[in-house]
């Protein structure tokens with residue numbers, strides 16, 4: 001599997017410049033994915049070690065099977081776990097603090113492009129959207145068993161979809177005819193309520209909402225952020241890349257709250273990708289980077 005196929009890492013230079021303040025000790029990569037960012041750090045700083053998190057078994061298998069990554073195996077500790085458990089995982093490994101923590105939120109290109117994972121509106125495979133394949137709740141369960149009010153709330157809260165009520169109603173009506181099994185079936189229902197105005201697929205917000213809900217993405221993020229003061233050593237930084245406003249709002253607010261505990265916001269304005277990167281990697285267009293430093297003695 002080529003590196004380009006798995007995931008093209010976003011803003012690698014900027015992330016490295018802000019994250020790596022010491023060429024030794026442990027750094028946490030909360031979202032290992034295809035390992036693009038971790039490899040970038042390991043190649044440039046030969047005394048650092050990475051504690052890599054990913055809840056997707058595909059990412060762990062990639063870690064084991066990719067020659068470029070496995071050559072660094074003595075410098076990577078892989079935790080196949082949700083990053084919300086970062087504090088417990090460190091305790092288990094007898095590691096007290098780290099010299100930096102990085103998160104590149106959301107799903108990887110690999111997860112989106114793999115039709116069988118059920119993230120994409122073009123997929124004829126079952127609605128799924130679980131990043132952690134061991135989790136029981138999937139998008140299928142939600143679409144086929146939640147009531148209209150619950151569906152409407154999810155679509156509105158996590159997708160900011162203005163047609164939430166009409167779409168939820170249409171889903172309930174469609175369920176009378178039979179189960180809504182595939183991503184394409186759901187997308188067709190959405191498109192029967194909402195017409196295409198511009199280049200953006202009308203199902204985008206509904207699929208985003210479902211994905212966030214299925215994976216409790218905002219809850220995991222909040223839990224991970226709340227452990228930062230305990231995880232970061234003196235002058236260590238947290239660098240977080242977000243891709244939509246709901247995530248960014250949570251990071252911005254948490255960083256603000258941490259200021260009263262002696263942590264410092266390094267960039268008052270969010271850092272974004274440069275034009276060349278945006279041209280070469282469309283995913284970087286919506287990326288926003290925020291950086292926090294632990295100044296507590």
Ligand SMILES: C[S@@+](CC[C@H](N)C(=O)[O-])C[C@H]1O[C@@H](n2cnc3c(N)ncnc32)[C@H](O)[C@@H]1O
Nearest residue numbers: 009031033034035036037054055056082083220
């Ligand atoms: C945007 S991709 C990261 C790509 C990576 N930086 C690279 O260069 O290949 C996000 C990854 O984080 C994982 N992930 C997302 N939320 C997670 C969570 N709460 N806990 C653990 N892993 C998570 C996903 O499974 C996915 O593989």
